[in-house]
Amino acid sequence: MTGQTKGWIAIAGLGPGHDDLVTPEVSQVLMQATDVIGYIPYVARVAAREGLNLHPTDNRVEIDRALHALKLAATGARVVVVSSGDPGVFAMASAVFEALENHSEFAETDIRVLPGITAMLAAAAAAGAPLGHDFCAINLSDNLKPWATVEHRLRLAARADFAMAFYNPRSKSRPHQFTECLNILRQECGLDRLITFARAVSTPKQRISTVTLGEATPEMADMRTVVLVGNAATRRVGRYVYTPRSAS
């Protein structure tokens, strides 16, 4: 018999939804886990087995969840904190490090971050290659930052001619902000700029739709949608949309 295992935390990305987009690294760490922590629909993607404790929790309790992981690891548990997509992109990795910073008693915890296929790259692949040149990723939710910061970033990103990816574009509690976002983009980029709405990417409910900013309406997005905006050179070829590698 070996001694008590030292606990650890792995913060793992499950990708956008389809199991074939989960990396072998993440599948292996889930086999070693004693505990899985995460938002309800993500924990539901992990297969139950003898000896594995599942801890699904509701949305917007990221710091509680992170602290729970640190406490469990301190008792010797092997904890996997699951996120959809990539855990470092608008997901649980930063929350765990915030909790670590505020609780020095857990400073020695062994923490690894295991990357995953983030939603914007799965969406871009499904549409063609709209992020094929310099681009930015913006979380449109104002839960954690003022809306004025979002507006400022949108304008500078447009002036830099970045292609753009938006996470959390629209929710029931703030339907007006995505309307504002579209207005800013029309001012800065014109009506002909291409915009792609990618919903539930890699799942049976996947729906990809590319229109111009002139045709785009706020209702085309919801919280399961990733929105991609092209740069000035982004165009269609057949059923694909792509951004050329070169730019002026």
Add this chain to the structure above:
Amino acid sequence: MTGQTKGWIAIAGLGPGHDDLVTPEVSQVLMQATDVIGYIPYVARVAAREGLNLHPTDNRVEIDRALHALKLAATGARVVVVSSGDPGVFAMASAVFEALENHSEFAETDIRVLPGITAMLAAAAAAGAPLGHDFCAINLSDNLKPWATVEHRLRLAARADFAMAFYNPRSKSRPHQFTECLNILRQECGLDRLITFARAVSTPKQRISTVTLGEATPEMADMRTVVLVGNAATRRVGRYVYTPRSAS
């Protein structure tokens, strides 16, 4: 016996280097392929087998490679075009769509893009979570755009307080430009801003180093390095570097 298979192209991302970061989707498509096309070191990662033709080619011939794929698929071949990382991020997907646009005789080709773990997200995971808030990705090579465009983007990205990821930061043929890049960042972000150099991520030669812009020197980067720059709130906690989810 079935009739002749219709050819297709899958543009697949092999991830940053380690086989455990190749998605099952990509592993499966490689098993179905008759032909694999790509840059020499990426094709070298594909296991040889009976009936599989490997077509490794040198760097900077992306359009020739894309056209080769289209021609092979037109003859019924099942072609996988391999990129490292994600094929939609500074890689082969845009090149294939450019070739498609310029050769209408191949307009009916069945093309899929299969996402992969892109270098910046593997690098961020290895360092902690430096891309945990809004961020941008910039290719610092001026092979395909004027250096003035890069400078303009760097300044606007800094003023938007994006965290940043740089691909192709430095090569032997243009060592001075990364020096310029660091100078611009010091002007815009100050000397205390954190910068992470991530070399050969996920391989046995992986080396991750985080310093301040005041400490950074151009020699810390080469063509196998991805560079990550924090935003104003990025900080260290223990051996990790992370960007909090919230911003002012």
